[in-house]
Every structure is written in C-alpha cells, then in structure tokens.
C-alpha cells in the first residue's frame with residue numbers, strides 16, 4: 001500500500017481470523033480493506049494442524065471449576081457455532097478443502113491420566129455435551145479416551161484460497177507486505193503503516209495474532225506464547241480410525257490426525273508444546289514426536305517437520321470483542337484457532353450489526369483474571385529477560401549452509417545465518433519489544449523471543465509478536481575486528 005486511504009472496514013491480518021472476519025463482513029460492509037505485513041495466510045494459520053473441534057483438552061472441567069457452568073456451556077456453544085459455520089460456508093461456496101467430519105478423542109497417554117479423562121467426561125455430562133468414555137486403537141494409547149462425535153478437520157490453505165477469491169470478487173482490497181504500526185480511535189479509528197501511510201476507517205478489526213492496539217490493555221501480561229511442533233509422514237496404510245486424537249496433559253502433549261494428499265493418507269503428529277520462555281532444544285521436542293511415531297506406528301520417515309507459536313491466555317478463554325467504540329480484536333486462541341476464529345468472526349459481526357453477542361461477556365478482551373498463572377508468568381519474566389540477555393560468546397562459529405547461531409561479538413548480540421550459497425546474514429538479535437536476547441530456532445530458521453513471543457526470520461523480518469519493527473541488520477564491516485572468526489568457517 002503506497003498511499004493514504006479511507007474505507008468502511010479495515011481488517012489487520014489475513015490469517016484465518018482476518019479472512020473469516022472479512023467473509024462475514026460481506027453481509028454488512030461495502031468497502032473492506034485487508035492488510036497483512038507478510039503474505040496472506042502464511043502466518044500461524046499456515047502451520048496449524050487444522051482440527052476443527054470444540055474438544056479442547058480438559059477445558060470444560062477447568063472452566064466449570066474456574067468460572068462455573070454457564071461460562072463453560074457458552075464456550076462449548078461458541079466453538080460448536082464456529083464448527084457448524086465453517087461446514088455451512090464450505091457447503092454454500094462449494095469449497096474443495098479436504099473437509100471431513102470425524103470423531104474427536106481426548107485420550108489418556110498414561111494410566112494416571114485416566115482420572116482426568118473421567119473428570120472431563122463428568123463435565124460433559126454436567127453441560128449436556130454428548131461424550132462417552134471409550135478405548136481407541138492401542139497403538140495410540142491403551143488407556144481411556146473421551147469421544148466427542150461430529151468434529152472435523154480440513155486444509156486451511158485450500159479453504160482460504162477460495163475465501164480470498166470470493167473476497168476479491170466482492171472488490172475487497174487486499175494489501176500484502178503492509179505493516180500496521182499503530183491503531184487508535186480519535187473521531188474515527190485510524191491505522192498507520194510502517195511507511196507512514198494513514199488508513200481511516202469507520203471500523204477496524206485487529207486480527208494480527210498479537211494485538212497491535214497499545215492504548216488499551218497490557219496484553220503482553222495476559223498472553224502467553226507457546227511453541228508447538230508438528231511432523232507429517234509420507235503415505236501410510238495404517239489401519240487406524242480417521243479421527244482427531246488429542247492428549248493435552250502429558251508432558252509432552254500429543255495430537256494426531258490423518259491428512260489427505262494426492263499421494264495418499266499421511267499421518268500428522270503434533271504437540272510437545274511448551275511455553276516459549278522455556279529454554280529447551282527445539283530439535284529434541286520434534287525428535288520426541290518422531291520417536292513416538294516410530295515406536296507406536298513403525299513410521300520413521302517424516303519429510304515435513306515444523307514448529308510455530310500460538311498464544312494462550314492466562315484464563316484459557318480467547319480475547320475477542322470490542323476494545324473501543326469502533327475497534328475490535330480477535331486474538332489468543334489457546335492453540336484452538338479453527339473453531340475460535342470462525343466463531344470469533346461471528347461474534348464481531350453480531351457486535352457490529354446487533355450491538356450484542358451472547359458470547360461477548362466471556363470473551364471480552366479487557367478482562368484480567370488474577371490467578372496463579374498470571375503471577376507466575378509475569379513475575380518469572382524478569383528472570384527470563386535476564387537469562388535471554390546472557391547470549392553465549394562463541395570462540396568459533398561453525399555454520400554449515402542453511403544454519404544459524406547467535407553469539408556476542410564485542411558488545412553486540414549477533415545472529416548469523418549462512419544460506420545455501422554461503423552468504424552470511426547478520427542481524428542484531430535484541431528484541432525491539434523489551435530488549436530481550438533472541439534465540440535461534442533451527443527448525444524454522446527464525447530468531448525467537450522467549451519473553452513475549454516476537455519472532456523474526458533470519459534476514460531480520462518480523463513474523464509475529466508484540467515487536468513492531470524488523471531487526472537491525474549488521475554489516476560485516478561493523479564486526480570487522482571479528483571477521484576472521486567468520487571467514488575461518490566460510
């Protein structure tokens with residue numbers, strides 16, 4: 001975007017949230033603009049495992065204990081509405097996106113977890129959710145599982161490609177590589193791009209994964225970044241029921257589903273999640289999933305391995321709703337963004353068109369639940385921040401092509417990446433958000449912030465999180481006195 005513009009509705013972020021919000025907005029807004037700082041639907045949505053479900057681990061037992069049955073029931077209803085809506089859209093628009101209705105299973109991986117499965121089953125009963133305790137394929141787990149029928153999964157990229165085409169037919173303007181750095185509401189809401197262009201809109205929906213709006217609330221205190229891993233096998237003829245399988249309590253956690261592809265059925269194993277602040281080997285977490293796949297299904301080859309981050313709130317409910325008169329937010333889905341993004345788009349539509357949503361109260365973004373999690377996370381942050389700044393000073397940096405490392409060169413914290421042509425990329429790995437030191441993520445070839453989840457690619461380009469600018473590039477001349485260290489390994 002290279003000029004100022006005005007529109008009726010501005011949507012910031014073109015992941016599942018932003019594009020779903022735009023699709024729903026076709027019913028009430030004529031002039032819609034979408035901006036994304038990168039390519040459309042290449043953020044977290046591109047890395048999802050795409051189980052569309054209202055079965056989110058042990059959420060109902062937790063919600064009943066924390067908030068009571070009314071909130072727990074509404075959460076179920078909100079997610080089921082999202083699931084139903086996506087099925088409706090896929091049917092109406094005739095979208096070929098490998099959508100399939102499957103059973104969902106929440107399984108105990110260890111015997112001692114069966115009591116949690118039973119507690120969640122009792123919560124289902126209390127809320128009137130039709131679940132039953134069953135046994136699943138013993139190769140996944142020999143222990144009890146809680147079945148919830150009529151859940152789903154799909155291919156979000158195929159889905160969003162079609163949704164984007166529909167938006168374009170309706171003359172929605174979509175700008176890629178356009179970063180918003182500030183959003184505020186004076187007389188009307190306004191957004192400013194990093195190129196200092198102004199967008200005036202009657203309404204703004206922030207769907208940027210991490211909220212940009214600073215004027216409101218301390219999101220960084222109540223949004224906890226969590227990293228999850230995922231692996232995908234080649235074609236397999238494993239005879240296991242095609243379903244969504246999740247275990248969210250074990251350490252590490254597990255999720256399984258089958259993926260349709262032109263080559264056949266592929267097995268996707270995901271999980272091994274941890275808070276971003278945990279100093280843990282990315283490679284080892286992915287290895288855990290591979291080991292599980294090898295031991296339990298005899299599959300040792302996983303051509304695709306990736307990891308991404310999603311935000312969880314300290315009270316496990318997403319942040320969706322109105323933040324000022326004409327600015328709305330959709331964020332923090334606790335790794336359950338499929339039903340939540342679609343359901344969230346409906347909540348925003350209700351708030352705009354009816355000035356009411358029955359779910360608004362439980363999802364309201366301004367809430368701050370003071371609980372143990374919020375205190376431990378934030379009090380521990382000073383320690384995390386100090387730990388991240390302690391970047392190792394390396395005497396020798398060995399880089400094979402397509403690898404990177406962080407080190408201290410003199411007083412500078414430097415990330416060095418060598419591409420396949422041996423070209424070096426040097427960036428200052430100090431997070432622009434709160435000056436934490438970044439760590440290299442060898443799976444995604446990114447620099448990740450362990451404090452609040454900002455992430456950058458190896459060229460320094462911002463990908464996610466509260467930071468609002470790219471990393472500073474470092475010229476080789478700036479670290480000339482250390483050059484022999486670099487040349488040595490050329």
Ligand SMILES: Cc1cc2nc3c(=O)[nH]c(=O)nc-3n(C[C@H](O)[C@H](O)[C@H](O)COP(=O)(O)OP(=O)(O)OC[C@H]3O[C@@H](n4cnc5c(N)ncnc54)[C@H](O)[C@@H]3O)c2cc1C
Nearest residue numbers: 013015016017037043044045048049050051180336337338
């Ligand atoms: C490994 C993994 C597995 C998962 N599996 C599941 C699952 O099975 N089921 C499920 O329900 N959920 C799952 N999730 C969660 C789900 O994928 C996410 O919650 C969801 O994709 C978030 O979508 P989004 O549109 O909000 O964010 P994104 O897809 O990240 O989109 C946000 C967009 O905003 C853009 N943006 C950011 N800042 C700016 C800015 N300042 N200006 C302009 N644009 C900006 C970004 O470039 C991006 O394109 C999983 C998550 C992970 C990490």
